[in-house]
Amino acid sequence: MRAGGRTARVRTAVLEAALHELAAGGYAALSIERIAERSGVHKTTIYRRWQSKEAVLAEAVGDLVESLFPIQVTGEIDRDLRVFARALVDLLTSDAPLVVGAVRALFSDAAHDPRIAELKRELYARRYDEARAIVQAAIDRSELPPDTDTRELIGLITAPIYYRFLVTQEPLDHAVADRTAATALIAVRAGACRLG
Known part of the structure; x- marks a missing residue:
């Protein structure tokens, strides 16, 4: 077609x-x-x-996340990580009804359903795969060590944001996103996110 x-x-x-x-x-x-x-x-x-319905939901949520939380390679790792962290904060704090519904499904009791849990795993796996472009571009520009573990780096950025969103329910804004991105970058440059 x-x-x-x-x-x-x-x-x-x-x-x-x-x-x-x-x-x-x-x-x-x-x-x-x-x-x-x-x-x-x-x-x-x-x-x-x-x-x-789970297959429909997986595709719908996947499209929504990709449209609102794109992975961008801008040519500078500091900016790339800030953009990534800010986009995650924007997604989680959106008051758009469709986004609220999707986020609620992913992080509510529905997440205990094995099919929704699988949806989340697939969604995060795609995000990690796409984030490799940011890390590889930075490695190619000699901004990051060549043995940087993408999953660990992205985890250093996203974990504090999800912790605030899900556990402490502290405010989330771009200042928080910028701090998590900066802290993760310091850690990775110090060798905290090496493969192996």
Whole structure:
């Protein structure tokens, strides 16, 4: 199918409907039937393409995260890490209903569902894979040691942000993001994030 054709329109309608339903009723109330009703796409079409509400949700949340939390390589590791940390803070603190619904599903009791847990693992795995571009570009520019472990570096940035969001519920803003990025960069340059 060509880009922008019926397939693309169906995909967009279904994924947007899933996010709206998630925001309106939460994960427990989400169903293929409700997605079909809201999207105007017959449920057999949805089942044929996605097989389950979890598959629809995984794709919808994945697209949402990638659009709101892009991985960017700007040419300077300090800036790249700040942009990364700020985008995560912006995502977690967004008051847009669709974002709130998606974040709630990922971090609420629904996250105990094995299918949602798998969705989260896949989402984070993609983020780590995409973040490798930032680290590799910095290694190529000799800004980071050649044996830098991407997963460890990204963990140093994201862990304090998630800790504030999920545990202490302290305010999150760009100043917090900038501090976590700067601290992680100091640590990685000191050899704290080496492979092996």
